Amino acid sequence: MVIGGFGLLHFSNICVLFYTINKFYPGNINSTYHMNQPKSTQENQIKKFWDNYINRLKDIGIKGNVIRWYVIRAEQYIKAFPDRRLAEHSPKEVEGYLAQQGRSDGIEDWQFRQIVDAIQNLFAMLGVAWMPEVDWKFWMDSADTLAKSHPTVADGISAKNTIRAHSHFPGLKKAYL
Numbered sequence: 001m002v003i004g005g006f007g008l009l010h011f012s013n014i015c016v017l018f019y020t021i022n023k024f025y026p027g028n029i030n031s032t033y034h035m036n037q038p039k040s041t042q043e044n045q046i047k048k049f050w051d052n053y054i055n056r057l058k059d060i061g062i063k064g065n066v067i068r069w070y071v072i073r074a075e076q077y078i079k080a081f082p083d084r085r086l087a088e089h090s091p092k093e094v095e096g097y098l099a100q101q102g103r104s105d106g107i108e109d110w111q112f113r114q115i116v117d118a119i120q121n122l123f124a125m126l127g128v129a130w131m132p133e134v135d136w137k138f139w140m141d142s143a144d145t146l147a148k149s150h151p152t153v154a155d156g157i158s159a160k161n162t163i164r165a166h167s168h169f170p171g172l173k174k175a176y177l
Contacts (some may be wrong), residue, residue: 037087047143066114073118086126091133094119098139 053074057067078086080097101107101115116139123131 022111053125056121058127060121069114070121073115074122077115077119077122086122087128089123089128091130094123094134102121102139102142109143113140116140116143 005129023146048076050071053071054067055068058064062070081089081093084093096115098119116136118132120131
């Protein structure tokens with residue numbers, strides 16, 4: 001079979017070819033012809049997947065301008081596991097990914113919560129049986145930065161002053177002073 005003079009081509013090669021032509025030679029393919037071609041089954045499935053995800057987010061009250069970021073966060077999660085289908089994921093992958101993201105420099109608390117929520121909604125949409133095995137509340141709560149005045153933060157306070165401040169533990173003061 002000959003397709004446009006290219007000989008026998010595998011479907012995926014045709015997709016790559018059209019992508020390459022459209023990317024590097026825009027306008028060389030009749031856009032009306034291209035737009036009227038039926039989308040592949042895989043493209044339709046991907047579109048339906050993201051439409052379902054977006055609809056779920058709308059249903060739970062996520063605003064339109066934020067939905068875009070949820071999709072980006074979910075895509076980033078998916079791309080972090082290029083050789084694994086979502087159906088093959090487990091709490092181990094989710095928690096490992098969240099731990100990695102939580103250690104990332106420059107990530108704000110609200111961004112981390114958004115990542116957690118985006119991934120939680122992704123797997124809730126899929127209806128995976130292991131959803132209760134992930135402590136989603138823990139991950140959301142772990143995004144909260146402690147205020148400098150929080151009793152567990154010793155920023156700029158010497159151990160001696162910390163012990164004095166907690167004089168209601170008399171045994172502790174004797175042990176360390």
